Amino acid sequence: VIDERAAFRPHRSYRRPASLARAGWWTSLALTPVVQAAAVLTRGTFARFLTRGAGALVPGGGARFGHDLYLGVRLVPITVNGPSLTRQTLVLWISACAGGLFVLIRRRRLPAPLRFIGVANLGLVGATACYLLFMGRLGYDPAAFSALYVRTSLTIWLIVPVFMGMVALTLPFTVLERIGLVLFCLAYEGAFATVRYAVFVWVLGEVGSVVMPSMYLFFGPLLDFVTFTGIYAVLLARLARRMALTEGAWRWL
Amino acid sequence: MEVVVALRAYLIVVVIVMATYAVRHWVFTLNRLFVKQRPYYQDLLDQQPVPVSVLMPMHNESAVAEDALATLLASDYPDGFLEIIPIDDHSEDDTPEILRRYAAAYPAIRPLYRRGRENRGKPSALNDGLAEIVNEVVLVFDADYEPPPDTVRELAAGFGDPEVGAVMGRVIPRNTEGSLLARLLDLERAGGYQADQQARYSLDLIPQYGGTVAGFRSSLTNSWGGFDPRMLAEDTDLTFRLYTRGWRVAYANGVECYEEVPETWDARFKQLRRWARGHTQAMFRHLVPVIRSPYLSIPQKLDGLLLLAIYMIPPLLLTGLVANLLLFLTGAVPLGPSLALSFFVVSYNAFGNFAPFYQVGAAGLLDGMGDRMRLLPHLFFLFLFNSAAVSLGFLGGMVDMVKRRDVTWEKTERFRR
Numbered sequence: 001v002i003d004e005r006a007a008f009r010p011h012r013s014y015r016r017p018a019s020l021a022r023a024g025w026w027t028s029l030a031l032t033p034v035v036q037a038a039a040v041l042t043r044g045t046f047a048r049f050l051t052r053g054a055g056a057l058v059p060g061g062g063a064r065f066g067h068d069l070y071l072g073v074r075l076v077p078i079t080v081n082g083p084s085l086t087r088q089t090l091v092l093w094i095s096a097c098a099g100g101l102f103v104l105i106r107r108r109r110l111p112a113p114l115r116f117i118g119v120a121n122l123g124l125v126g127a128t129a130c131y132l133l134f135m136g137r138l139g140y141d142p143a144a145f146s147a148l149y150v151r152t153s154l155t156i157w158l159i160v161p162v163f164m165g166m167v168a169l170t171l172p173f174t175v176l177e178r179i180g181l182v183l184f185c186l187a188y189e190g191a192f193a194t195v196r197y198a199v200f201v202w203v204l205g206e207v208g209s210v211v212m213p214s215m216y217l218f219f220g221p222l223l224d225f226v227t228f229t230g231i232y233a234v235l236l237a238r239l240a241r242r243m244a245l246t247e248g249a250w251r252w253l
Numbered sequence: 254m255e256v257v258v259a260l261r262a263y264l265i266v267v268v269i270v271m272a273t274y275a276v277r278h279w280v281f282t283l284n285r286l287f288v289k290q291r292p293y294y295q296d297l298l299d300q301q302p303v304p305v306s307v308l309m310p311m312h313n314e315s316a317v318a319e320d321a322l323a324t325l326l327a328s329d330y331p332d333g334f335l336e337i338i339p340i341d342d343h344s345e346d347d348t349p350e351i352l353r354r355y356a357a358a359y360p361a362i363r364p365l366y367r368r369g370r371e372n373r374g375k376p377s378a379l380n381d382g383l384a385e386i387v388n389e390v391v392l393v394f395d396a397d398y399e400p401p402p403d404t405v406r407e408l409a410a411g412f413g414d415p416e417v418g419a420v421m422g423r424v425i426p427r428n429t430e431g432s433l434l435a436r437l438l439d440l441e442r443a444g445g446y447q448a449d450q451q452a453r454y455s456l457d458l459i460p461q462y463g464g465t466v467a468g469f470r471s472s473l474t475n476s477w478g479g480f481d482p483r484m485l486a487e488d489t490d491l492t493f494r495l496y497t498r499g500w501r502v503a504y505a506n507g508v509e510c511y512e513e514v515p516e517t518w519d520a521r522f523k524q525l526r527r528w529a530r531g532h533t534q535a536m537f538r539h540l541v542p543v544i545r546s547p548y549l550s551i552p553q554k555l556d557g558l559l560l561l562a563i564y565m566i567p568p569l570l571l572t573g574l575v576a577n578l579l580l581f582l583t584g585a586v587p588l589g590p591s592l593a594l595s596f597f598v599v600s601y602n603a604f605g606n607f608a609p610f611y612q613v614g615a616a617g618l619l620d621g622m623g624d625r626m627r628l629l630p631h632l633f634f635l636f637l638f639n640s641a642a643v644s645l646g647f648l649g650g651m652v653d654m655v656k657r658r659d660v661t662w663e664k665t666e667r668f669r670r
Contacts, residue, residue: 011507012447012619012620013423013447013506013507013509014290014292014506014507015619016285016286016287016288016290016619017286017287017618025287111518112518112519112522112638113518113635113637113638114634116637116638116641117634117637120637124578127578128582131582135582138581138582138584139580139581139582139583139584139585140584144584148586152588152591152592155588155589155592156592159592166279167611169283170279170282170283170286170612170614171286171611171614171615171618172286172287172618212581213578213581213582216581216586217574217577217578217581220595221591221592221595221596222595222598222599222633224595225595225596225599225600226599226630226633227630228599229599229610229629229630229633230630232610232614232629233610233614233626233627233628233629233630234627236614236617236618236626236629237623237624237626237627239618240617240618240621240622240623240624240626241624243618244623253289253292
């Protein structure tokens with residue numbers, strides 16, 4: 001009976017991966033601190049790439065750089081000077097956000113998740129404008145925000161190996177694939193964070209600090225982790241295809 | 254200054270709670286993929302059949318009633334051992350006519366018609382059904398379910414184990430071509446059943462009785478007076494009543510039954526809000542009994558508490574984000590907790606069954622979903638939507654508890670074409 005059962009592909013409810021070599025899992029686990037150490041060692045290079053790269057990408061060029069010290073790295077965040085926001089400008093922002101919110105809530109043509117995202121961001125911008133109107137200033141000015149962004153990106157760079165390393169351990173990848181996933185996420189983070197930094201600097205220079213909370217809380221670290229999920233999903237789909245075509249990829253419970 | 258300290262402390266508490274859930278699901282995922290799994294009761298399938306009553310509550314189900322009854326009638330369970338009791342709960346469409354027609358043609362079908370009573374909704378409909386039956390084994394299916402022929406036989410087999418108080422099968426969406434939402438819910442269900450429920454069953458924790466594709470012993474529910482009509486989550490209530498009294502729930506991952514998931518955002522919003530509200534009621538009712546129960550092991554108590562509190566995740570994440578915003582406005586963002594919060598927001602995107610993306614991914618791999626898994630990052634777009642629905646339901650559950658008010662059952666819209 002057992003031999004006959006082995007001839008069938010295990011039903012999805014009663015199967016688990018057969019190809020996983022325990023040594024591969026433990027090797028991957030042991031290599032995670034090594035990759036982590038590499039990320040720590042290259043943190044200065046990453047920070048320089050981020051700031052200098054973004055500086056070169058900012059439209060108009062001529063970016064000026066400040067100084068900051070974080071986690072033992074001398075950072076050079078781009079100095080940003082946004083336009084000053086008068087009371088009239090802030091009232092205009094509040095009115096525009098209220099109008100946008102009204103339209104999004106009343107007109108339900110957009111799919112609900114997109115409406116919720118729109119409402120959240122308009123709410124963030126509107127709340128920030130109100131805060132500026134009544135309190136006079138935010139906790140971060142554009143220059144401090146620029147430094148915060150670089151610090152945030154550097155921190156993400158340092159935690160990617162642990163987070164994605166642990167995530168990669170949940171799948172029957174090979175050791176190389178697991179390390180590849182982490183390294184690809186790191187490389188992507190380098191490029192993505194740099195381009196986004198340039199965009200943020202440009203937007204801040206054009207519209208001022210009223211959009212900073214939306215940038216940071218919605219288009220900041222959240223988006224980094226979404227892209228990591230995307231990279232994970234692409235590799236997962238590839239793994240699924242490979243396992244579907246591989247004889248003996250599965251074992252019974 | 255004290256406010257900033259308090260906000261930072263709150264953010265850190267949120268991160269610790271979320272990290273606990275993340276580790277829990279990481280362990281579940283590893284267990285499901287790499288550790289020998291506990292099977293259901295396949296070795297009892299050939300036992301002498303026991304008489305089974307199937308209860309199927311229905312309210313305005315004319316779009317799906319015939320399919321559900323036809324698939325149940327096609328069951329391979331022996332003739333004379335199966336009675337089907339569709340419970341028409343104040344329907345205003347053609348549901349009663351359909352039931353009358355089927356009852357006239359098939360003696361195994363004995364419909365109940367509820368009219369003019371105050372208590373509407375699934376729990377009280379089930380109570381009326383329980384009053385009509387004498388069989389020990391009761392199975393429950395919602396009206397949009399289409400059980401394959403062997404479902405009744407396999408679910409009933411679990412009751413051969415005298416420690417089992419309830420059994421639960423696996424739910425699989427059938428209308429995944431209907432909309433992007435339905436496909437995302439397919440991913441979410443996979444994470445919830447293929448990985449989460451099966452791992453909890455294997456680890457001897459607390460697999461949940463889910464209220465459909467499920468069964469229980471009528472003697473047990475009768476012993477405590479049936480289901481509480483004020484509960485919107487009679488399934489969670491039953492799960493914890495059983496476990497705190499020394500019974501177990503057996504999970505049958507191979508007993509796959511097809512359901513219709515919401516295809517529109519409005520329907521999904523209402524469904525999530527109802528689940529959250531009912532689950533919150535159950536949380537307040539069972540928190541202390543779980544801690545005090547002499548029948549539960551420490552890991553079971555821990556899992557039970559985390560399971561009861563699971564609908565607190567969205568309100569926690571939302572309030573965590575608000576705390577983060579306030580810290581940003583005051584220039585006091587703590588980088589570590591702030592980034593961890595972002596990770597958890599993205600990670601816990603499949604809020605319906607509260608599986609992080611790596612658990613959904615592992616389940617999709619086992620299910621052979623292939624390229625559909627590329628939809629995983631799209632689950633992020635559900636974050637605010639799900640959080641709003643669950644948070645509203647959570648608040649509703651809190652108000653229910655404080656005001657001891659009666660609840661009204663909101664039926665999920667059907668999309669059968």
